[in-house]
Amino acid sequence: MPDLLLEAVNPVLPSRDVKRSIQFYVEKLDFKLSFQDADDPRYAAVVRDRVEIHLRWHDPSSWDRVERPNIRIAVCDVEHLYSVFQPLGIFASDTTLRDTAFGTREFGFFDPDGNLLTFYSDLGQ
Numbered sequence: 001m002p003d004l005l006l007e008a009v010n011p012v013l014p015s016r017d018v019k020r021s022i023q024f025y026v027e028k029l030d031f032k033l034s035f036q037d038a039d040d041p042r043y044a045a046v047v048r049d050r051v052e053i054h055l056r057w058h059d060p061s062s063w064d065r066v067e068r069p070n071i072r073i074a075v076c077d078v079e080h081l082y083s084v085f086q087p088l089g090i091f092a093s094d095t096t097l098r099d100t101a102f103g104t105r106e107f108g109f110f111d112p113d114g115n116l117l118t119f120y121s122d123l124g125q
Helices: 018-028 060-065 078-088
Strands: 012-015 032-036 043-048 051-057 070-074 104-110 116-122
Touching: 012 018, 018 032, 018 043, 018 051, 078 104, 078 116
Parallel strands: 012 051, 070 116
Antiparallel strands: 032 043, 043 051, 104 116
16 A cells, blocks of 8 residues: 555534634634635635634534534744734633643634634643
8 A cells, every 4th residue: 555645634613603703713813714615605714824724604503513623733832822812812711821741832712613722832851
């Protein structure tokens, strides 16, 4: 069997309002819109550096059955990125910058639909 080269993972996050989600990622987090399927989108993607996140609409009537994922994004300088996002007021008390027992320094926050984004750097232990 030939060797396969895996190049990227593009998570698809659920959204009750894709247009609102695009605004959050673009206006608050400095992502760029990669594509959207219509003027009132039900599927879109945003990109920042080499990370692309897809956003897919889910009917609000089934929202309580939609699992909200936690995605982890490796970054080169987690302290710097934290300083960029910190003034935005998007952190919960338990998602601010911290060292973990498993060797990372990380922070996270929830997007408007409750999807957890965690950004981390290895501590090199």
